[in-house]
Amino acid sequence: xxxxEFEFEGRGHSPRRGHALVGVVGSGNLEVLLEHxxxxxxxxxxxxxxxxxxxxxxxxxLADFVDRHRLADVRISVNDGGATPAVVTLRLDQAAxxxxxxxx
Amino acid sequence: xxxxxxxYDEATARGRIxxxxxxxxxxxxxxxxxxxxxxxxxALGLPVSFDDGVxxxxxxxxxxxxLIGSQEGGFMGGSVGEVHGAKLTGLLERGLDVEPAxxxxxxxxxxxxxxxxxxGLIAMGEIQRAxxxxxxxxxxxxxxxxxxxxxxxxxxxxxxxxxxxxxSEQGRLSISGPEVIEAVEGIEEFDAxxxxxxxxTMGGKHRRLLGEVDALVENSIEAFRMAVIGxxxxxxxxxxxxVEAEHARLEARLRRFAECRDGLDVWRDLGVERPEEIPxxxxxxxxxxxxxxxERDR
Numbered sequence: 221x222x223x224x225e226f227e228f229e230g231r232g233h234s235p236r237r238g239h240a241l242v243g244v245v246g247s248g249n250l251e252v253l254l255e256h257x258x259x260x261x262x263x264x265x266x267x268x269x270x271x272x273x274x275x276x277x278x279x280x281x282l283a284d285f286v287d288r289h290r291l292a293d294v295r296i297s298v299n300d301g302g303a304t305p306a307v308v309t310l311r312l313d314q315a316a317x318x319x320x321x322x323x324x
Numbered sequence: 325x326x327x328x329x330x331x332y333d334e335a336t337a338r339g340r341i342x343x344x345x346x347x348x349x350x351x352x353x354x355x356x357x358x359x360x361x362x363x364x365x366x367a368l369g370l371p372v373s374f375d376d377g378v379x380x381x382x383x384x385x386x387x388x389x390x391l392i393g394s395q396e397g398g399f400m401g402g403s404v405g406e407v408h409g410a411k412l413t414g415l416l417e418r419g420l421d422v423e424p425a426x427x428x429x430x431x432x433x434x435x436x437x438x439x440x441x442x443x444g445l446i447a448m449g450e451i452q453r454a455x456x457x458x459x460x461x462x463x464x465x466x467x468x469x470x471x472x473x474x475x476x477x478x479x480x481x482x483x484x485x486x487x488x489x490x491x492s493e494q495g496r497l498s499i500s501g502p503e504v505i506e507a508v509e510g511i512e513e514f515d516a517x518x519x520x521x522x523x524x525t526m527g528g529k530h531r532r533l534l535g536e537v538d539a540l541v542e543n544s545i546e547a548f549r550m551a552v553i554g555x556x557x558x559x560x561x562x563x564x565x566x567v568e569a570e571h572a573r574l575e576a577r578l579r580r581f582a583e584c585r586d587g588l589d590v591w592r593d594l595g596v597e598r599p600e601e602i603p604x605x606x607x608x609x610x611x612x613x614x615x616x617x618x619e620r621d622r
Binding site for chain 1: 336338356357361366369370371372373374396398399400
């Protein structure tokens, strides 16, 4: 297991919803939890992954995610069962779409 | 326009709750942001899940208050670890305080999580005890089985401790799984690769014909919803006479079908006219067969 923590400079929009959860922790899959948090406009990420040694790839995928969705004040938490970067990006995008929705 | 039918077995634990309850009424207990994940898995180098593979909470069904739990089969086979089990036990015990129209359990589990074996085994006993306490208080406990993992091991015992069970054909219900039986008794006894055999001996239709489950529905969340609504506020008797009658039924069943080697043999013995056609029937046609048999036996 690897436990990784990252900080990213925020890009503008605080989310409308309190949190969003997508995905299931399974082989080649992951769950992503996004939460609104007071982070001074920045974003933080915690990744627990069963695959070791991909720190820099995680950092790049997550930095790209924060940048593309122009997120701010979001805590990103990931439990990973060995997903590929494409699956990781898909789940992150799903979570971003969900946390942007109006609170139901 | 006809409403879209949502597949039950392809839905996630959360998707099943959303589709089953009245829209927008679900409120989760110990949700993912509480991070009540397994304390045991990290020590084994295994990833955790924020909800430990089970979603519990309250909501409304047909306007009436219910408590509901839903196992996520995609996380470690829906297996019951310490936290997972405690969430189900807590949900059931809440039923004693709030006396809902039912406690609904959407089961999708291989049983105890072997990585947390002792804690998981204890959890099974606690869940079962809580089921009986809730039932003794007059609150019905309803189990739904239609997920990819079926309902095996300790969870199968929990299911059969409930008032009512609804299954789809995809759902399977058995103590030991096919691979376990093959490993212990040999391939001559049971070929776990023979999927048709697995369904003929553990599948929803077989369990319905044997009288172990109360309804068989098509693989849609709406169909499960309608079945569960029919049992709200409808507890079954749970007293010494009911338990003794059930034991007598099981004893008689064991004697009657002792020589059967396959579900087909059982169905033939039960008087099903064309047993070989049973696996091909859709839910409506199958239920018509069951109804005609019940009519005949009356």
